[in-house]
Amino acid sequence: MKLTEEEIKETPLKDEDSQAEVKEEKKESKKEKKDKYKETITKLEEEKKKLEEDYKNLKNEYLKAYAELENTKKRLKEEAIKDRKYASQKVVGELINPVDMLQMIVNMPAPSPEVQNYVIGFQMITNQLVDILKAEGLAPIVANVGDEFDPRVMQVVDTAYEEDKKENTILAIKQAGYMYKDRVLRPVMVLVNKKIEEKKEEAKAESEENIVS
Structure with missing residues (x-):
């Protein structure tokens, strides 16, 4: 079947249109791929930035918690040393007044030789108590x-x-x-x-x- 002159003239045009469409489709396809690639890169950069911020926050929280822990350990250590240092304070404080009274009594003149013998004994006890308190830190x-x-x-x-x-x-x-x-x-x-x-x-x-x- 022979083509008419008009059909012959139209045929090349149809091929050219088809080729142009194919080229356009390829062009659009490349553009879509490029856009998707850019979108993917943008998302990855955003995720990277978020991960870096999360890491920074976690690091700061860790350093803060570590510092608090070290300060707590230091404070507890100082308190333990302080407690040991002043462990006898309450007992020593309660003994001051009785020892003062004993010292006043033994320093008073004895009314008789018999009482003087007792005073000498109490003086020895008082001196022992004073020495014990001095050893504990009293001055x-x-x-x-x-x-x-x-x-x-x-x-x-x-x-x-x-x-x-x-x-x-x-x-x-x-x-x-x-x-x-x-x-x-x-x-x-x-x-x-x-x-x-x-x-x-x-x-x-x-x-x-x-x-x-």
Whole structure:
């Protein structure tokens, strides 16, 4: 069957259109692949960034937890050392007053030779107790009449004023004080030299504070 002239003319055109369509399809296919590749790369980069952030956060949390653990271990160790160091403080503190009373008794003059024999025995016991307490870390606070008042180791029980004495100095020691290792176990109770005017001003200030509160 012979083709007409018109059919012959149209046939090459159809082939050309077909080829153009194929080329266009290939072009679109390449573009889609390229777009998918770019999309995949973008997703992977986002996932990488997220993983890096998660890793950074986990690392920070780990370092924080590790630091807290080390601080806790250090604190517990220090507390254990401190507890061992001051383990006897309560017992030593409770024995101070009885030992003070014993020392006062044995230093009093005996009314008779018979009582004096008992006093000697009590003196020996008192000395033994004092030696035991010293071995545990007890030490008397050195304070003498005429010394300047030291609020770190002393406590004022009353004040008086003597013109021939310096102000803020000790006029009398009412009760001995003791240190337990590096702690004040009981402050020295003292009478301090202070002018009456200053005492009145202090009393007035305390009264005003009480009214305000």
